[in-house]
Amino acid sequence: MRPDKIRLRGLRACVIGCDRRDTQNLQLQLTRLGMEVAFYAEFPPQAVFDSADVVLFDADNPVLFHPTDRLAWPALPKIALSMMETPSRLQWIVDQQIAGYLRKPVRSDGVMTALMLALHGWHQRCQLEQQIKRQEERLKARRYVFGTQLLLMQSLALDEAAAYSLMRTLAMQQQKTIEQYSCDVLAHPQHALALAHEVLKA
Numbered sequence: 501m502r503p504d505k506i507r508l509r510g511l512r513a514c515v516i517g518c519d520r521r522d523t524q525n526l527q528l529q530l531t532r533l534g535m536e537v538a539f540y541a542e543f544p545p546q547a548v549f550d551s552a553d554v555v556l557f558d559a560d561n562p563v564l565f566h567p568t569d570r571l572a573w574p575a576l577p578k579i580a581l582s583m584m585e586t587p588s589r590l591q592w593i594v595d596q597q598i599a600g601y602l603r604k605p606v607r608s609d610g611v612m613t614a615l616m617l618a619l620h621g622w623h624q625r626c627q628l629e630q631q632i633k634r635q636e637e638r639l640k641a642r643r644y645v646f647g648t649q650l651l652l653m654q655s656l657a658l659d660e661a662a663a664y665s666l667m668r669t670l671a672m673q674q675q676k677t678i679e680q681y682s683c684d685v686l687a688h689p690q691h692a693l694a695l696a697h698e699v700l701k702a
């Protein structure tokens with residue numbers, strides 16, 4: 501789901517540890533937004549989160565709150581509900597890595613705003629993490645590319661440009677990225693050098 505195309509209708513919310521009043525108000529507001537909602541008095545089994553899109557939880561609930569513990573949250577956007585502003589409580593809320601916040605008691609206004617902002621921020625964060633991961637993988641792969649290029653230069657008496665051009669040709673022939681090809685070369689150098697030599701002779 502793209503962050504700028506977030507739709508609340510049809511999403512599934514998991515609500516944990518809320519009192520009776522907030523449960524009733526959340527049920528009303530989330531249903532009005534077209535969301536499905538399931539309520540749990542205590543922290544549910546991990547399997548429950550498999551069918552959820554967003555989690556809301558009462559950060560003031562003593563069953564959930566512990567100043568030194570971080571709950572085993574799933575990889576989902578989380579919205580904390582609270583009316584307490586003590587330093588220890590706020591620090592614990594921060595430690596839960598929430599994506600949004602709602603002031604208690606829950607009212608008719610604010611729920612949609614909290615959901616939209618939390619989902620938007622969460623998806624932006626996920627995209628950023630994926631970009632960072634891809635960049636890290638590319639940086640790691642560059643070592644293999646350089647190693648393969650050096651191997652071809654030394655084994656086949658090629659200069660840097662010619663070795664890289666040969667790598668691209670061989671990677672395309674094998675329908676691989678140059679990074680994938682490089683990993684294969686270093687895993688089986690003799691076989692790869694034989695193929696490279698044949699291409700040069702052709």
